[in-house]
Amino acid sequence: MYPIRNKSIFVIFLLFVFCIVARLFYLQIMESSKYKGISKTRRIRSYPLEAVRGTIFDRHGNVLAIDHHAFDISVKYRNLLYCHIVYGKNPVQRITELPAHKNTDKSCKECHEDLEKWLDGLARVLNTSRDRLLKNSKKAVKKVEQIKKNMEKKFGRPILVREENGYYPVISDVTLEKAIRIEIEKDIFPGVRVTPRSKRVYPEQATASHVIGYMGKLTGKEWEEHSEKWDNFVLDSSRSEDENSLLLYDGYAKDDFIGRTGVEAMYEDELRGMRGKRFEEIICKNTQIEKVVLERPPVSGNDIYLTIDSKIQSHAEKALGNNRGVIIVMEPQTGEILALANNPRYNPNTLNNDFTRLNRDSKKPLLNRTIQGALPPGSVFKVITAIAAMSQNTINLHTNFECNGYTNYKNIIFRCWSDSGHGSVAIEDAIPFSCNVFFFETAKRLEKELLYDWAKKFGIGEKTGIDLLFEKAGNLPDIKTTATAMNVAIGQGALLTTPLQLVRVYAAIANGGTLVQPHIMSKIKNKQGEILKTFSPDTGKKIDMRPEILSVIQKALQEVVTRGTAKNKGLEVYKVAGKTGTAETGRRDNHAWFAGYAPYDNPQYVFLILVEHTQEHGGTIAGPIAKELMSFLYPELGQSS
Amino acid sequence: MIGSIRTKNFDWIIFPVICILLTIGVFFILSASNERYVMKQLVWIGIGFVLFFILLYFDYLLFGYYSYIIYIGVICLLVLLLVTGDAVKGSRRWFSIGSFSVQPSEFMKITLILALARFLRYKKHGLGLFDVGAAVLLTIVPMALIIKQPDLGTALTMIPVLIAILYTAGISIFYLGALFFLSLAVSPLLWFFVLQPYQKLRILGFLWPEKTADWGAGYHRLQSLIAIGSGGLLGAGWGNGTQNRLKFLPERHTDFIFAVIAEEWGFLRACFILFLYVVFFMCGLGIAKNTREPFGRLVIVGLFTMFATQAIINIAMNLGIAPIVGITLPFVSYGGSSMLTSFVALSIIFNIKIHSKIDLASE
């Protein structure tokens, strides 16, 4: 039998256990106060390193939103307190004796010389007075002293509280040059820290504000949700090499800003980046030395390039003038949105101050009307009625209806907008002159579900899927009665559409029948300039329309401009094809619409103009705005005419 | 071959010690995570106990009889896993059968011990070069496969197990020394050809914490130190640990549960946990001493070394004196596969104690 060697195995085991107990003793008994954060001499402290949020560019690389660095200057509490006691106007009371005495004591002043150097140093570099620096930091000192007082009262002995180890701001929003000077001269006046703080800046002010969106502070509840999510993520994940990336996602901090609307919200995860963190060990014996224990550098957020053309955008906004409404310009083939203009707008730079006022404003300047405003489309909708009826052979090119200014259905009178009537009208005149009676008569003969089906095919009543939050779907009512069908046929009744939905309808007419997906983002790049993502829209649904029907509609839309409801508005030179609309609001005013595309022989732009709550009509108010827009898009054509 | 359980041979010291560890574990999993994990853990413990009692009914010599077949089977599983297994977050450690996932590397530990014990049981006249070489080979093959998965922690526990078994089997000090130097010579190869970059970072990060950029390991280590350090003599009280409650400590219900215990229970009670493991190990070596039958003895030494290594490495990494490799604290940490493996190992230990007394009586 071999020798029994259990004893030595057990001895080795005990040796290891002994090492563990020794280490445990060292950590929990000897170094405990350092880790608890109550030690007078050594402590571990962590603070975050802010990440730069990604920049938002337009399609040509113009900056729409960017993080600007501002610098905060803060001072170590010990130094701060010393100056408050020695130079402050109302000396701070404290129970515990402080290693600072009245400046009358010359020898003592020398030994605390370092503690007060910051005051003169900062005042000199920043060109400000010492009183101002002291005044700025008075609140913080008072607060810390209060905490200390409470703690000392509670325990009945002098206590160094956690807050006494921090840095407190004496001045904020310092320029880069001054921050650098302070950083360089730091050795001369110790105890000063320069903290970069990023501030979101929107250089174009209110331009495209609804597209870019704005940011807001995380609420307490949201923060809890975020941290819970992160925690579950941590708990659920199994051990793996992924730990690193898992820890990089350190959740949100309590007072973080987060994108609330627009691109800022939609692409929050891309823009945000990752905050870094630094752990420091503070050894405060004789000199104030800080040793970095561990540091994770911050990761910058990615840059977003939009399809928006900020020149077209700002001209569209200018064209809107004071009218409450919307202009959308889109590429009909791709669904790339070039301009998404709203009026009224807000300035995201000053939003924090204006928010309450803007939120209460009855004109709703915070609303992105292009995707959130659901309104009756009026006559702009008639093209869908026409396509539905012609596809089903309910009407053809030669179908004529007599317009006497109104028609009857079950003793209800349905009026045309022209009191005198349009006489005998076929489709080629019904669209240019927007004769309601023609469409009433068509609706009477149309199978009821058919109009609903065709509206659905054109994306009415459903979200377009644009990459912006809070899009509305509008309302496509069930068409059960002929009376409903007649109302829907002219874009009234319970039918509600968003401007973007209508742009998509006219894009489909312009591009030969494809329902494109409108979008705002074109590509995402990281800070190194590598393209991470490009927008890949849905290929688009092909609407099964007979080509000859499409060309009838296209021709009729051209004639709206040449001899119809939008004639003599100077739109002919730009080869605009489109349709006006004047929807009744139910009150005494109208919503004026004009939707179309140009040039009609090779459409490059599809556009929509909406003016809400106006006394005017689609042709009279939206027509000139369209002209204004076209003259910017095709300046050379405008001059030649 | 089916024997009956004789309650008088049942180990009435180890069994309550394990029950105390399990109870402490469940309570601190509750403190560190939530009810969902406690329920899951209770289910695993339940299955573990059932397995424990079922396995007691078989004579442990059966395990020895089939040990090579099991060994080859599990090796095949490991190879198959490398070729086809689910890549969970880039690593291949699991087989998914429905919603269950099986981790063959955990079973490999026991299988290896059985195979080594069987191979070395009758080497009464000392181990020759061939014996030592073959035993090393038996260990290296599964180790390499497990490192490749990559699961450094599980692979590392196999080295002390091999040494302890060889040592008990009577290896000469000369061979042991030679083995030590050989492994020193081989470790650079391991470094350059086997270890994944992140594993290297781990080790570098442990050796020079300030100089490497391995934030993950550094963060784990620092948070664990802060948790343990702020525990002090008496601790913050169950459920009151700030590090734990504020969710600063990652993996606090699995690998870092000791840090939670140390923070909330303090130095004295953390030492109590260590004391429980010492009692457990002491009893284990006592059983080994009383087991005349060589296979059983080697198995017991191997299994206890496995438990001891796991406990020591886990606690040492909680205390920041070992690299973070991913090893659970036996019977305390949350986790299904490791819990079941621990129960199977425990059952074999009890089995050997019960049946070895029978052998002794019949001699």
Ligand SMILES: [Zn+2]
């Ligand atoms: Zn008419």
